[in-house]
Amino acid sequence: MIIITLLRYLFSILTALLVMLLVFVLVSVVPIDRTPYTQKDFYPVMNQNLESLDGLAIPPAEHGFAAGFAKENITPAYPTALAGSGLRRLHFKTIHDSIYVRTIVISNGTTSVALVSLDMLLVPPEVTRLLESELKTIGYGLDNTYLSATHTHSSIGNWGKHLSGRLYSGPHDDALVNFLVKKIVRSIATADSVAIPSTVSAATIPVGNMLYNRLAREAGTIDSLLRVVEINRIDSSRLILASFTGHATCDQSGSLGLSRDYPGVFVDALERQGYTMAMFMAGAVGSHGCIGPERGRKLVNQVGETLASAFAGSRELLQPVNDSTLVMVSVPLELGSPQFRISKNWCVRPWLFNAVFGTYRPELTALRIGDLLMLGTPCDFSGELTGALDSAATRLGMRAMVTSFNGNYVGYITKDEWYDVDHYETRLMNWYGPGNGSYLSECLTKLIESLDE
Secondary structure, eight states, X not given: OHHHHHHHHHHHHHHHHHHHHHHHHHHXXXXXXXXXXXXXXXXXXXXXXXXXXXXXXXXXXXXXXXXEEEEEEOOOSSOOBEESSSSOOOBOOEESSOOEXXXXXXXXXXXXXXXXXXXXXXXXXXXXXXXXXXXXXXXXXXXXXXXEEOOOTTEEOOOOOHHHHHHHHOSOOHHHHHHHHHHHHHHHHHHHHXXXXXXXXXXXXXXXXXXXXXXXGGGSOOOOEEEEEEXXXXXXXXXXXXXXXXXXXXXXXXOOEEOOXXXXXXXXXXXXXXXXXXXXXXXXXXXXXXXXXXXXHHHHHHHHHHHHHHHHTTGGGOEEOSSOOEEEEEEEOOOOOOOOBSSXXXXXXXXXXXXXXXXXXXXXXXXXXXXXXEEEOXXXXXXXXXXXXXXXXXXXXXXXXXXXXXXXXXXXXXXXXXXXXXXXXHHTSOTTOTTHHHHHHXXXXXXXXXXXX
């Protein structure tokens, strides 16, 4: 009798658990929405955002370019979590490389713009939120501050909020976030204060046998172009900003050393070549991995030094920008409901995604420097998508340079035909459903066209 009673009790518990599970699924899971993006509600709103730039008045330059620069050490005084290698809630134990925020300020007498790059996985959204007000204290704002990061996967964490932030960067640390904001603002103020007349040139340099398509392998394509901007100041100091599409995941994933990964080796090598300050911004790193030996310091050094050598052997490709036009625009990026997948055809409901990841205000940013057009994206933007943007810019007599991590984050944006490939870029990190590769490419093309004279 006792056994029968116990079995009935267990059956009741199991039944209750199954009912609860069924209710949870019903309120939390929905089919993937594969409606073409052109038929969704956000599409006409985004078109209105972009059309607001039609006829954009580009202020005439008062004189040629002036440029200033600065860097601030952002290595914490205490060990933080390491961000960027899965659920790696480990604290760094050694400092292989100190990490920095590097800034270049460019002005043409009418407009001033700060280009800022952090030696971090990305520009944390919480940092961006605080910068919105703090930049005003030095006469800047998010509308003239172009943000990016090196995307090293061996840098500091503790900057995320919500459950997702805790998973990939560790518990939120208000003091660390405020420290980063203070350092960024100081670097911009310093760079602005030392700006002097300068000339600007740019180049796009092919680099062979450096990358592979880690999402689609041989079926995919790669963007193996090193894009550089060189600034020569009248005091003979030289600055360089470079961007490349290789993921900065060359160091060992289990390493407990704080490191700038290959971008650190690269900028250090450029400074040994005679540049006063070199800085790096992650390009369209989605789907792109670096070829080389087993992950570790050997690969870190090999990739960084190979890129530096490729540039040193191709400096003749540098061409002056054609004028001192300088304008930056930001456009709110409208997205559909998040579709975080749990299987090929099913995803969690938006309310659950937002509870875990939070809600932010992503933007697309564009900065025109003469005939050079920098395009900032809030994601791991795929290098497979840059060819069409290069072509759109070339048709208008401009050169395009796509960067990732412009201050918010919306996951991976990959080529549409790979959406159903079973890979973490598409399975776990493509947060807004199918079609967004074409959608963001269309938006960025319209941004390019809006900044044409």
